[in-house]
Amino acid sequence: MVYLEKKQIGFILSDIDGTILDHKHQIDLDLIEEIKRLKQQAIPFVLASARSPKGMLPIAEELEIEDWPLACYNGALIGRYDHTGTLVPIFSHEVKKAEAKTLVARIKADFPAVSINVYSGDQWYCERVDQWAQAEAEITKETPLETSLEQLLAQEAFEVHKFLLIGTTAEIQALHAACQNADFLESAFYLSKENYLEVTHQAVGKDKALNELAAYFQVPLAQTLAIGDNFNDLPMIASAGIGVAMENAPDLVKAKADFVTASNTDHGVADALRRFVAE
Structure with a gap:
């Protein structure tokens, strides 16, 4: 100083x-x-x-x-x-579409209990308002839109600014480790809480x-x-x-x-x- x-x-x-x-x-x-x-x-x-x-x-x-x-x-x-x-x-600065699709597919396959929340512009999307999304909604006073993430990501103009992945601490820590070891070359993964994993473009x-x-x-x-x-x-x-x-x-x-x-x-x-x- x-x-x-x-x-x-x-x-x-x-x-x-x-x-x-x-x-x-x-x-x-x-x-x-x-x-x-x-x-x-x-x-x-x-x-x-x-x-x-x-x-x-x-x-x-x-x-x-x-x-x-x-x-x-x-x-x-x-x-x-x-x-x-x-x-x-x-x-x-958006998450690359190919990496976003891969991430959603891997979470659904290997970590099905994890809540996947997608933020695009000023909108929040999830497939269902589970306990984790409901808790986040109560904190932020925002309301997520329920929709198919695969269909969203299939839209050429759709942009992902952030993923918020929520689960138990054990699930999120394991997911974080898996993502660090995976081939996501242009995405950044960081823990904002012990059970909150956020994903953005690495830039x-x-x-x-x-x-x-x-x-x-x-x-x-x-x-x-x-x-x-x-x-x-x-x-x-x-x-x-x-x-x-x-x-x-x-x-x-x-x-x-x-x-x-x-x-x-x-x-x-x-x-x-x-x-x-x-x-």
Whole structure:
């Protein structure tokens, strides 16, 4: 960690869970005030999360930044909602169709109890709303569409931005190991929970999203600020002009950051904005 002064920041990328949301999943009122200051200076504050667009939009609306892009599925899809409520993609990185088909077939053959959830754009698809999909729906307040995954994947225009595979911890750990040893050359597999395995294109990452959005906003990378609290935030924290870790982040994440701000329950993001974004 180094001593840093305020500088000309042109764009900010921030994680959601554990960062701008406290332990009660509430947004800090101080942050809402800081966002107003950013908007006056036309400095975009963009949310980046593994969440879907529909899962991120209510938070963006509460912050009154719904006109700015959303970096969804950890950057697999970056887009913004237009005045009609339609999600307009800006950058899109899809799981390769052949690998998606192979993955679904292998799970059905070897791990039939695993819940397969497919995210495309701002839609969530599954073949049936099982106990796992129902639990996820209760958490995210989203409703999956029930349909044949084989028929979806057979459609030439259909794009897969993310798989969410849910089961028992033993099932998901075994599936993760099997996928790592299989021939999925262009897909990335990572555990977001002990029993949640997520799959995206291997090029996806919040650091890639940071670079793409910096170019989109025509802001030099040196004038970007990234804030996060977990290991999947490390690449963007390391890539940004100023990388900020939350006090509630793991020690390794904090060690790699330029600055450690207060926790997500103690105005951490608002404090970082006051510290690093000049008037």
